[in-house]
Amino acid sequence: MAVSSRRRVLPGFRLSLGFSWFYLGLLVLLPLSGLFLRTFTLTWAQFWETVTSARALAAYQLTFGASLAAALANVVFGLLVAWVLVRYRFPGRDLVEALVDLPFALPTAVAGLTLTTLFSANGWYGRHLEALGLKVAYTSLGVAVALTFIGLPFVVRTVQPVLEDIDVDVEEAAATLGATPWQTFARVLFPGILPALLSGFTLAFARALGEYGSVVFISGNMPLRTEIVPLLIITKLEQYDYAGATAIAVVMLTASFLLLLAVNLLHRWSHRRLEARSGH
Amino acid sequence: MRTQILLPLFLALSLAGCSKSSSDASAPSKGTEDVTLLNVSYDPTRELYADFNAAFAKQWEAKHGQKVTIKQSHGGSGKQARAVIDGLDADVVTLALAYDVDMLHDKAQLIPQNWQTRLLDNSAPYTSTIVFVVRKGNPKGIKDWEDLVKEGVSVITPNPKTSGGARWNYLAAWGYALRKQGGSEATAQAFIEKLFRNVPVLDSGARGSTTTFAERGLGDVLIAWENEAFLLTKEVGKDKFEIVVPSVSILAEPPVTVVDKNVDKRGTRAVAEAYLQYLYSDEGQELAAKHYYRPRSQAVAAKHAALFPKVSLFTIADVFGGWKKAQAAHFDDGGVFDRIYVPQAR
Structure with a gap:
């Protein structure tokens, strides 16, 4: 992963760096600074009132909470799926490979409708879950389910190539040196895949924060209970309250940026630790 | 607070490029040159306007010898209005509520304030x-x-x-x-x-x-x-x-209006106005009734009295x-x- 800065493939460090900045600036920074500028039409008091209203606070809580839960679920089960795909050969494996990518390709509204159909009281899953007293559709649990669905490929696809790089020999060597299966996993394999797992987590989490299409169908959109932040932004736009919508968006953006930055720092730290260890 | 240019700057730039070329292509609408209209509408009118567009195109061609193609855009009423405010080149809008049309005036001055008085029945033909x-x-x-x-x-x-x-x-x-x-x-x-x-x-x-x-x-x-x-x-x-x-x-009363700034720029005012007027004609009213909207015309409404x-x-x-x-x-x-x-x- 770490391409040494001395051995360059692309011509001209300055040219490629310049282009990167230009590209990021045009595609990311410029639109985002427009977003920030829009909020300046509000006074500070108005801004504060908008972004700390009871509904907004409830929506942040739901969006960040459900996104986190979904990303964590995907870390566990995505790793499992990736492991199975890499280490085992079984009939229908190609089919599973293709299935993993499906949440990427499916229009989110279709995903939302499908999940709601499955989990609503008369759906295939919902019928049985409801008998157990578990309501999924139109609750915050439903939001987490939708976000888990759309986030799955991110973890699987980031972990998979790393797992493929780890030879089975490594596991066998650990076993011959007397490691238990758990020790092999925890001390030999896991440190190697942790950076990839973190990347997958970040991607799944970030994707979940901004998700709108699939969630609005399964959430039920009840104020204070199942309203996600993107829905709140849409309701502001329906009132042609562009400034209010961008105010919420700015809070969302800042929080997401800080979180992603933190995860990236964590990522870097775990990567460095890995390199230090393998250096011995 | 004018049009929302900053946000989707990239898109806006490319859109501006497109709209310029398309308006050049269809600018003079006299004679037998083909003309296109864009009707920006809300969701449930899809089938109604599919029928109505065909009927209007036939009538217009018979009368003026000009081919008219009507493009349709459907979506949530508020979202559609915002698209027009942000620069979508709609010749006419046919939305779910007057509030969304009002915003075409308030936010972007695309239409005069008194737009709703320009057509019969609060500009709601059905x-x-x-x-x-x-x-x-x-x-x-x-x-x-x-x-x-x-x-x-x-x-x-x-x-x-x-x-x-x-x-x-x-x-x-x-x-x-x-x-x-x-x-x-x-x-x-x-x-x-x-x-x-x-x-x-x-x-x-x-x-x-x-x-x-x-x-x-x-x-x-x-x-x-x-x-x-x-x-x-x-x-x-x-x-x-x-x-x-x-x-x-x-x-x-789902209202309709011509988007003045856009039709004047594209030179499509005559055909756009005729298009909306035709909604009030017997054929337009019949089509509205066929798609379960209540017609304004007494005569047509009487024919469908059993339905409504x-x-x-x-x-x-x-x-x-x-x-x-x-x-x-x-x-x-x-x-x-x-x-x-x-x-x-x-």
């Missing part, structure tokens, strides 16, 4: 009203608005904050409570609160609510536009649902003093609707 859809046999015995606030009745209606259509539902309920014997602002508010306590899910749009009611089996009654209710009972769920018409309801039962209808001007006032009092942040859910909202 109307609809708000009715109930219940399950076959009407197991909960729903007859009127009062039955919707009973305990144990589950009501499905979309979120009026995100759905323009749903705002009509809400205002119909409010108007009923206000105008009944002994009604006042306070009783109307209490009624609305009780009603929304019976709403388990607030879908973001009308079609979402229809799905929730029809496919998921949620709710005892769906509050819907009459044309959507007909679609559901006659075409989607034959023998599964029934329409219940309440004693009182609102006259839903008589309801005592009030207008938004009667009860609320127009859309802007209704929007500000009920649906803007901190308005009556928010206070149902957030008791001390500001």
